[in-house]
Amino acid sequence: MTRARLPLLLALTAALALALTGRYAVMQLPPGLWPALPLDADGMSVDQILLAFGTLPRGVIALLAGAALGLSGALLQIVLRNPVADPTTLGISSGAQLALVLATILAPDLLALGRWPIALSGAGLATALVLAVGARRAFAPVTMVITGMLVGMTASAIATAVTLSQGQYLLSLVIWNGGSLVQQDWSGVATLALLLAVGALAAALLARPLRVLSLGIAGAAGLGVNVAAVRLAAVCVAVVLAAGVSAELGLIGFVGLAAPALARTLGARTIPQRLALSPLIGALILSLCDGLVLTLAGAGGEMFPTGALTGLIGGPLLIWLLPRLRGSTPPGTEAAEGPAPRLSRPLPLLGALVAALVVLALVLVWIGRVPGGWAILDAQSFADFLPMRLPRLIAAAAAGAALALAGAVLQRLTANPLASPEVLGVSGGASLGFAAVIYLVTGPGAALLYGGTIAGGVVALLLVALYVLRRDMPTERILLAGIAVSAFASAVLSAIMAAGDAKSWVILAWLSGSSAAVTLPGALGLGAVALALWLAALGGRRWLALLPLGTGVAGALGLPLRLARLLLIVLAGIATGAATILVGPLSFVGLMAPHMARRLGLARPEHHLSGAALIGALLMLTADFGARMAGFPYELPLGLFASLIGAPWLLWLLMRSK
Template sequence: MIRPPFLTLPLVAAVGAACLWTIAALAALPAAQWVLPVAGPQDLSPEQILFAFGLMPRAVIALLIGALLGLSGALMQAVLRNPLADPTTLGVASGAQLALVCATLLWPNMLALGPGPVALVGGGLAALIVMALGARRGFAPVTVTIAGMLVGMLASAISTALTLGQGHYLLSLVIWNGGALSQDSWHGVIRLTVVLVLGAAGAALLVRPLVVLSLGGATAKALGAQVGAIRVAALALAVFVSAMVSAEVGLVGFVGLAAPALARRLGARSVAQVLLAAPLAGALLLWLVDSALLSLAAFGLPELPTGALTGLIDGPLLIALLPRLRNIVPPEAERNDTLPPRAPHPWRRVALLACAAVAFAVLSLFGTRGPEGWGVISGAIAASFVPLRATAILAAAAAGALLALSGAALQRVMANPMAAPEVLGVTGGAALGYATTLFLLPAPSPVALALGSSGGAGATLIILSAYAARSDMAPARLLLAGLAIGAFASALLAAIMASGDPRAWSLLGWLAGSATRVTVAGAMALAAMAVAALGAALLLSRWFDILPLGSGVAQGLGVPLGVVRLAVVLAAGLATGAASVLVGPVSFVGLMAPHIARSLGLLRPAPFLAASWCLGALLMSLAAFGARTASYPYDLPLGLFATLIGTPWLFIALLGRRHA
């Protein structure tokens, strides 16, 4: 039964959006001079041209994009039976974005037929990767969503690196990546209208097959339905719709996730009702947000890309929807507790890892790549460059060691092998703390930036820990909550960078991650903190042995559980913030290093923590070396290489988790 708010709230939203748009239009042009876009531009004043070919098509295109994203999200959620599925969380939008950035910067001839086919290829490849990973676990909602968000993070990292490497395209790409809806003609409206008609027709044909599929895969097969063909057709239509949106205006997040949720909240229950109501909810929602931004800009506030602002609600909504997964996938389906055999001589392996880290640091210190190829730096050049390289290598290794140790400690405390600063949103919190300090203080010192970054990381961990304890979340859902926090942080940072503030450019460079700007004092301080953190962790190794056994055992043995957990969480946040402020919010080292240590059979707390520390230093040194040499003579972002190393490892971990 459709509830009364299903009619009342959309009407209120439509009236509110119309009023806000009218305020913006009146600020641009008096009502007496408003014109329809039937007259030629030569007969209009500049203000009337802006109204007829700018503001008016912008309002219509906001409605069209909202409807298209709402339809795409509803299709994805229906075919996957996953309330968290949408073009953003499944990585489709980021895949389309990466394809368009690559075509714009590297292969412009690919855009001869327009951006649509390029975006469709990128979004389709991203969807194929996510579905291949999800099929290994029977398309379990949590696994599919995690895989999609990882694909999106990898694609976004590569897009950011390519954007940073092309300074002459930097401003336009940053604004486009933020999802700007600004228009200068009605051509975009015409194109997206055709896409909406095709999408609506395809969805109408898929209603009955999706109703059968909603009964479950086994039941649908028993009724004679072609389950695979239905899934492929529905996902292909959803990818097509969302890719066309990305090709037209860039990345617009949240709407595909929110619109179906709002439709269900207001009373839509059946597949047909959701497919009909979600586009309407998405259209009104995006028009309301865009009209609010236009009205604020009319009063002198900076005009932000609409897509960047809508993404701010993505993370909180994703977290709010997580409890619904309890009734969809059992916790045991999310676990992967298989452990390798315990190493007979763990400290020997730790010593070998330490020697490998030192050996690679020395190799990267003197190894170089020049115009004539690879070689060893020597002579006068060595006297000039070796001290600079030594500082950068020390900072990178110390940052990697801190991130890896933080990840190892969090995994032991939370009894969750997927916990790490990067995937729990801690590095995102550190980035927000860094940005807040940068914008609040007129001339922030390195110490102030370090404190702000550490405070943001610590606050994120405390909030996540409290939420997880209250909601009794399974490990995979806790990971998903952390990824949601990271998505929220990324959206806020994208809005800041798209604002055009001069301070945003320094933030953009820091987000890419680089150890080359670190001073000798900063590198020494970071190294001292890494050594001190390792010593403290080894002294407390007994606690790390007891905590995974559960609260009852820990309290029975006299361990002050609440105090210990809070101390570890705060220490991990401080370490993550300190590492991030000097080398940027690098990705996945804190997750990958403990996993490698565990795969080597180092299961007891002390060797596990020490090995993770050594592996973190080794992996970050490797990332720094690759960033310096891969594109000689230019340095690439350190964060990109860390992501490229870490994301495939996590994909391998997901591929190994087969559906029982």
């Protein structure tokens, strides 16, 4: 797309957003009856009050919030040097969500002060934890990205677990999570306007240092730039912007990712251009989405929040624009991050992981909780419980191994620390297929649920595979395609949750993960699939060794790039889909396990794959045991324990590595 078309495209988008919002305002009240300035509620009718203090501030706050998220995403992508970074990368939204959930349960009196201080405190604490780890490595991009993902996953898992346990009291929070722009006065507009003005001024002051920083830390330091200080300042500005929007409106996703990506697509190549154009595009995206919501509300009432619609529009839009995307922002490797350790003799470590897996499985079969407390099963009790426990153990271990294999393959394929099974969109597609069966079929059976889950995952995988078949498609664009598919699926699920239907809780429980309904044939089948995928991945170890070196080097060494990418992505997709069908979308194991294996010194592809699979199996076995025993006799979400077990371990590895 040429630069000459940029003003026309932005003007058309702005006109469409204005027309949609204006149409709703006209439907609400004819222009001749609109209230005059200054707005005085005492002299207005009810319709005039609704327009002056509801519709009009809503239209303005959509522009402000979209601009703030766009600017936040642009700053994060620049400072972290990663095209798939966005305001959710540092756990900002998840921290705000967790703080509000805990305040509602443990200290409801705090809500009298409003949601802003609570949400901002949660977001700030989550980001402070990320910054504390990042400070040990001069805020190196890869460290920041990995730590932020782990903190966000853990906070989200805890919030989901509490929501499930107290769902009847937290329905409003489920709706809030969708990101609603409903306004009752102009206070939110004033707050976000001030926030955006301060953020824009800070971004303008940081533009030149960030431009110098883009030359690399050695060159920037040589020119007198304090690398750590610039990174910290840019991250803090992005955090305040995103946290302010989350506190005021709820969780609005995808805008912070889509706006900078679209800015680059439309020709913004320099850092000042991206910082200037991303807020404008973000404002137009959110305003357009809210205009569509208002139009639909005028026809049949507002059924879902605006935040849910951002992915419905932005996901397909980003997929359409990906082939036209220009430029690249590689994650890179910096001296502050340091090389991962490399074991000269990895086989003893792999043997120890195998032994730990066997011992853990035997221990978890023999011990458990009874109404009187903990107990070691006798022979008769063991025989009685084995048919119930064995399928769960096999399914948990196989799912963990499959997800870890998928994550290891994707991280090597893309050389990107954010690559995980959920990035492919398979988990989101499978979740959407499951939800579709729940809503469209009365009393669906297990076979129908499995079929819908498989169909959703396959469709998502096919969409991403279409981009792999393009000859010159960079790996970062493959990640963006998967994220776009995931955003679309998440948007639909958020809309379903916000509707407040009783079926929403069935979907929410499934999303949190569980192996309770797994049968022995299903568990053995998943185990066979995991074994076959491990062997297939080992067969592609030469590809996985060459691809991280770059397409130029890999192609020069005779690697069939298109075929290798396609087969490896299909392999990761099958692994993710098979695990998701039986235990739910717990693909974050695929993010943690490969990093743990790499930090333990398993560097060669065959050792890395095997170690990741074993660590993934260990994580899921331990998580399944915790889910069954911690809340005995009730079962807690499997995803909560997988996060609580894996995330602290990986954070510890990141902090101790030099």
